[in-house]
Amino acid sequence: MNLPDFQLASHLIVLLATLMLVVQLLMVTQRMLITNIRLFAVQSLFLSGIAAAVAFFHHAPHVYFMAALTLAGKVVVLPWFLKRLVRKIGIEQEMHPWINPPTAMLLCGGFTLLGYLVARPFADTGNLGSNTFGVAIALVLMGFFLMINRRRAITQVLALLCAENGLFLAAISLTTYGMPLVVELGVFFDLFIAMMVLGILVYRIRATFASIDVDRLNQLKG
Amino acid sequence: MTPLLIPTLAQTALVLVLAPLLAGVIKNWKAKLQNRRGPPVWQPYFDLLKFLRKDMVLSEHASWLFSATPYVLFLSVLIVGLMVPMLSEQPPLKWFGGALAVIGLLALGRFFLALAGLDPASAFGGMGSSREMTISAIAEPAMMLSIFTVAITAGSTNLGQIVHTVAGQSSAFLNPSHLLAFAALFIVLLAETGRVPVDNPATHLELRMIHEAMVLEYSGRYLALIEWSASMKQLVLMTLIVNIFFPAGIAADWSAASAGRALLFFVGKLLLLSGAVVLVETTNAKLRLFRVPDLLSAAFILAALALLSTFLFK
Amino acid sequence: MEGLPMLLLTLTLWGYVIGALAGLLCWQREKLANLLSFGSATLAALGGLGASVVCLVGDATSFSIRWDFLESAVPYLKFSVRLDPLSAFFLLIVSSLGLALSIYSFGYARGFYGRTKVGVLGAFYNALLLATTFVFIADNAFFFLVSWELMAMTAYFLVTFEHEQPEARHAGVLYFIMSHIGTGCIILGFLLLFQASGGYGFIGFHALGERMSAGRRDAAFLLFLAGFGVKAGIVPLHIWLPAAHPVAPSNVSALLSGVIIKSGIYGLTRVYFDFLGTPPLWWGVTLLVVGSVSALLGVLYALMDHDLKRLLAYHSIENIGIILMGLGAALMFQHANHPLLGAMALIAGLYHTINHALFKGLLFLGAGAVQHAAHTRNMEELGGLIKRMPRTAFFFLIGAVAISALPPLNGFVSEWLTYQSLLQGFGATGSLTRLIFPISGALLALTGALAAACFVKAFGITFLAQPRSVQAERAHEASPTMLAGMALLAVACVFLGLFPNQFLPLFDPLTDQLLGVQISRQLAAPGGIVLSSLGLEAGTVSTLGITLTAVCLLPIPLALWIFFGRAAARQTGMTWACGQKTLTPQMQYTATGFSKPLRIIFKALFRPHRAVQAEFEFSPYFARTIRFESHIEETFEARIYRPLQRFILRTSRRMRALQAGSLQAYLIYIFVTLLLLLILTL
Known part of the structure; x- marks a missing residue:
């Protein structure tokens, strides 16, 4: 691999990682549920772009496979499934976060700074995309934060998926070829199962409480 | 002085002539996108001419400040127009001020316009002034931070120098910090020029308007100056954005050939950005006034991330 | 070059003294008192302006004056002043503002004729200018503190000048307490410097920080920040400032806000840049953060206030x-x-x-x-x-x-x-x-x-x-x-x-x-x-x-007017009032x-409170009377100072047990203290 190519690829990956970060921030501010799902799809699209770029420049075919899987699973199937779920149970469009968006944004800015600080020792490994590790950590943190900040079960699922996107990015940035394929597949499969379970759960919660506000779960204590 | 005189005259003419056209183009395209026919792109010129010829009615409560404001606003925006690199990396007034002076002069015009809004004792004017000052205040940190980001990369607040540095980088458009700063400034542009998610440029006399409420009492020649200034401000801010972030085609000097080529590029870039603005305006609804801070805080965080990413991806 | 600024400076100081005395002596003849005290202040300020400009422009960078005759009267206290560039710069500030204010005061003080003593106002005004000038040019810590206190006291009297109003008295008390907390910190800071240098002279303090241990240096930094910060009005030590400045007469308010708070800046500059040597990083960071926070909170609270001053x-x-x-x-x-x-x-x-x-x-x-x-x-x-x-x-x-x-x-x-x-x-x-x-x-x-x-x-x-x-x-x-x-x-x-x-x-x-x-x-x-x-x-x-x-x-705009708009008429009309006949002042913003x-x-900061009570007969949209009340929380008073005040009061109540009121008890306290001290020296 010659040097200009490497630089171009590095630029491209960094750019896509930044876009992922921007989309994540938009999700933090966005109040509409459907838009959030679309944003998640866009973020996953960028992620699969990164995977494809890594695969192309490293000539690693199995990473292509991961890219394709992400594209199929997270850009197409999962958003479709979630949208269908939303429509089917007809929940309210606007979600009510605990913390107001400006403050949440500031917190997320802080997370990014933290991610950068933590990732600094790993930034110089010279791998393609190793400098996106900070972004990956920030994405995981923001995913967790979103999970805490949102009240609806379905938005928590979405946040979990975002955190997983961050993990995937971390895997790409830390190792040369991403995680071993088997591990990757396993994670993906786990997630899919989790989605299904949660989908059913959401349905059940609604059937029981006529709401999918997870706050209501504390009524289960009896 | 002669080598400086021609560029100065050229850019003054460019700012004055191009600004209404750009406003007309945006209005026309927006109408087209909404399946309306829309006014011709030349309409703003006819409007200005009409306003200039019309009689003027001044409020009985207004003071001299009301009459002075159109001039202050017009001149301050025009000077800003001469500080921004348009065709050449060397704007005519490059020694007289850079990014900070641009922000300061725009603020000066706004200050007087807001005062003029209060002057005729109308409730609408006060409301417009109050909202204008509020929104510009919360837009200011995002604007300053994104300007800081590009200024730090260039090591200068001189706009010509900034454009020169960016033009020198081969893959600047791939640079995440540039991308983020661009996004932040684009949001600020929407807020500062009163575009749809923040203000609606097409409404009169609705309770949600900002700019139109402030200038409600103006008529005739003064209104012409104010409308012209508003369109010049839009042109200047858009120029700032296109030339800082996409300096392609900008001339290094003021020779006729390179300036002509630069003009083509410049107009093309402006039209692209206008397209983006039109798209945003058409696909979004206007936000409630108290949702605007959400948007602008997003711009602020984007600018902060732009700054952070100058470290992040070293 | 030394002679001229020295002469001018001396004239300035005497000018303020004469102005103060004249105001007091002629207090029964208002016009004369006005003319003499403010006239004298005008001339004195002119002298100060000249002295500082000559000092800053000329080559003679610094010189000092000592008044020995005063020293014999007050032992241990050296009455020596020195005009170096930093002092001269602040002298320039106090003199230029003093000049404009004194001219303004001729007309302004007339508003007090027959109501209060203009002579007293003039006297305190001159004394305040004198004390401030001394603060800027004092050459040793003792004299600095004396001038500092003189400045604080005269400022107190001017804040409470219109003492008939309870608002002014309350502000005065608050100012007095805060100011003395600040002075306490400054004294402690100077004691630390004294310990390291063995003298009180400012010359001996120069670059002293290099010879101090890091801990003491940091302590001095913080003490001076708090002490001078109170005077400068940094957040959260600012609460006295918006109370005290508005209630004084306006020429004094201008002096308080324009110059007196700058004495805090002078102190900080003098100590940090002259005395304490090369700073560690966190000093600058602290100052930058404190500055940013003060700036932002100051303007936010200003926005919420509708009292012009x-x-x-x-x-x-x-x-x-x-x-x-x-x-x-x-x-x-x-x-x-x-x-x-x-x-x-x-x-x-x-x-x-x-x-x-x-x-x-x-x-x-x-x-x-x-x-x-x-x-x-x-x-x-x-x-x-x-x-x-x-x-x-x-x-x-x-x-x-x-x-x-x-x-x-x-x-x-x-x-x-x-x-x-x-x-x-x-x-x-x-x-x-x-x-x-x-x-x-x-x-x-x-x-x-x-x-x-x-x-x-x-x-x-x-x-x-x-x-x-x-x-x-x-x-x-x-x-x-x-x-x-x-x-x-x-x-x-x-x-x-x-x-x-x-x-x-x-x-x-x-x-x-x-x-x-x-x-x-x-x-x-x-x-x-x-x-x-x-x-x-x-x-x-x-x-x-x-x-x-x-x-x-x-x-360009003029040409537009001449070419196109010459024929256009210009008439005056009513402001549009949505079709109503008249536009009343109540309709304005x-x-x-x-x-x-x-x-x-910014409601997270202000915690605005709002209450609307409307009385109506048939529809809430046609109210007969309406009462609207809105105020914001004074965050610092409510969150910091009031709990502190409660704590102090509680502690004092406990301490009251010690105050038995019997002579024997007090004698025992003294005796025990003495014993403890003696034992400690063993």
């Missing part, structure tokens, strides 16, 4: 914050060993110091003229004054533009320098701490924009539109001397805005003294009118150039309404 007092907190940002950046550069940048940041801070003195003085004088004419400071009762007092309005507008940091006036120049030093600081320093520069730059931008919003409110509601009360309708233009005082300051604001290059060389001896570099040549680009930030590539600005360009471009969007946006 209290609004201005809050703006003093804001501007002190901006000054501290410059000083903090300078300390950080000093740590990073960048003397040039340090000098630029220091100049930015000090330039803003004199600018603030000028425009804040101007604004307070304008507010004083308004209060004089309309008998109220409440903006909701003002309005329409631009037609009744056009000149005052014009001068106030100049001050408002200057304080909002808008080009081409002086506030813009000093904030431009601050921005430039913050910007260059990012490139010049390493490590992550440098992120603080752009962040504080963004906060400064927010502060500036909010200040502009605040002054649109202050000027727009007070001077524009229709008068909101009968008093405002009957207002009249200020007297000629008052206008002259304001005009002087307005001209100074314009001068410092348009000709920074002519003013910057005055800083050369100062930066040479404190940092060992002279940078006015680097800041002033060749050609004379362009100000550059240490290099033409790094950024330039020219306020004069902008103004001249504006003049050159003015023919109020100050409260104007700042409402910001009150809601």
